Amino acid sequence: MPVEEPTPTAPFENPVLDTRDLPRLDPDTFERLPPRFHRFRLWGVVIAALVTSAAWLVPWLVSFTELEASDPMALRRLAMVFGSIWTLLFGLLFLEEFKGFPMRGYVLRDKDLTYRAGWMFRKVTTIPFNRIQHSEISQGPLGRLFRVNRLKIYTAGGSTSDLSIPGLDPEVALRLRDFVNGQAQDHA
């Protein structure tokens, strides 16, 4: 089988010895995302909260009008149940945004790109440059308003195998993409 020899070293090295000297992903080296991306996300949560508040606010208000004559208490109880679920959910979302935003960040190393996000559910993802197929920058209407871009990096094997870094400064996103493309070509 024409599989290339992976490294010039002997194939039966002992990884236990190796791992201690391996480059480690240092948690302190992550680049933070711009604060306006934090505002962008917070606004997103606020808008979602306002829109979904109708689910309990409307029944609550209706229970005080004459439209609902039969059993206002039942409707109010239902509104309270919805309201508490809503409060819990958005409380957690806001907590996640405040606790989690400082966690968001990326590290660019010589041979790979890493993105970290999440407080409740933390994910750290790394793509080595020699596995990148292509990359793109995208910006939605809200992103344009807040001047943030999203860098998407694709590997082979379908749409699930990719890395997506939101909230980048447009200039940084461009430079990052160019660097990544350059590295990907060098390593291909």
Add this chain to the structure above:
Amino acid sequence: MHEAFAAPRRQELLGLIIFFVENVRKFVRVLFGLIAGAAISPKLFTYLWVAVIAGVVINATFSWLQYRRFLFHVDGDALRITKGVLVRENITIPFDRIQTVHLHQNVVQRILSLTGVKVDTAGSGKKELQIHALKRGEAQALQRILQNYALADGRPVVPSPSEEDPKTVTEAPAAPSETLVKLSLGRLLLVGLTQNHIRNGLVAVGFLVGTYSQFDNWVEQAIDQIDEDTLALARTFVLATVLVGVLVFLAASVLFSIVQVVLRYYGLKASLSSQSFTVVAGLLKRNEHTIPLRKVQFLEWRGNFLRRIPGFETVRIVQGRSQENVPGAMNVSIPAVFPEQTVRIVQQVFEGQHEGPAEVLLPHGYARYLRFGFVLLPLMFPLLMGGFNPWLIGCMVAYTALAWVWTDKYHRSVSLESNGHVLVYQRGWAFTVRTVMHVHKLQRIQIHQNFLHRRRGVAHVTLFTAGGSRTVRYLSIDQARELYDYALYRVESFKGSWM
């Protein structure tokens, strides 16, 4: 070697019928509402006839145009296809982008003795390409032309111009191929019998028993009015009905599994050479897959407690694919693989790189209790519903005991072993799964943990390849980081193609 395919050419004329059948199939699906309506209303019936005649004429014309406009040829290092009736498409596939080339024959193709060729490129979002109607010899010749590049590591196989016969010229570089698995009818049935249908059966039993106990409670309200003997008879009757139902269901699911297996694996012949797997199988639709070994992303052996008796497993050969979860298309499995064949496969695919001292990572002990707790969750329902009786309590105790044994056995079965080159991820007690891959085939790595995991110091690591991902759960954070850093180092220091 390219002579037969050098100039743009059409498929076999009989391919027209294949286009036509395919179009009719699509057409009928669209017309389904009308057909269903016609069964009820005689007025619609006349319209149906008009639609059918119009449909046949339109389909025939469309198929003719499709056939006429479908041109393909091999141009240098690329396969070029021009097709399309309303929208013209020009498609160029460079040979080095081709992942796999499969031959297939469905019922229509078999009647017409034609063979279809399917080319998969594993580019993001791009669908695979098909040529529907070639003579068998030509299809094989085309497969060899396209695949030789895959087999010979991107280097074109130079044809000797003196030879005329495309078959001899395009022969792949000498790679004696040995039969790996050949399914006899008996073994085919054995594979069918040991499918996972037992799980479905158990689910059904649980469901029926639940239904019965509900019924039983309802009956108990009327208990005073009925004498004991009648009640006993009624209970026996209900129980007997349930049992018969379960048996019928089990028999049906076993039968279903067997039919499925026979359709898929009938006449299976798998062979292995130093360069590729070849798997031919299928009763109605016959598929012929040739998978270059270097295109294999990972291998996965699956067994279960029934297959442990004859002692075989099913091995799944996972390749890079253009889309995750495309049903069936790129999933090639070889059933009835015994340990000696496993040894041969591993030897051939990993070329001795799987040998040598390996480091073993085991899941954190916390995982056992978490899984146990999770498995106990269904007990919430009877607890919340109330209505205890000794039977129910007995069942709950038995379930808890089984749950403990099962989660404990499962926990002990999980291990990740690596000698630095090859990674072996083993898990499962009743249903075993063993994933084996080259570490350098990875293309994305992820550590994830939620806030509870962080307090316990555990994390999951997901390993992504071009053929899909596998998650190793509940490693201690140190081990997870070690695996993460090490896998990245392997991938980044690997010089060479991985797809």
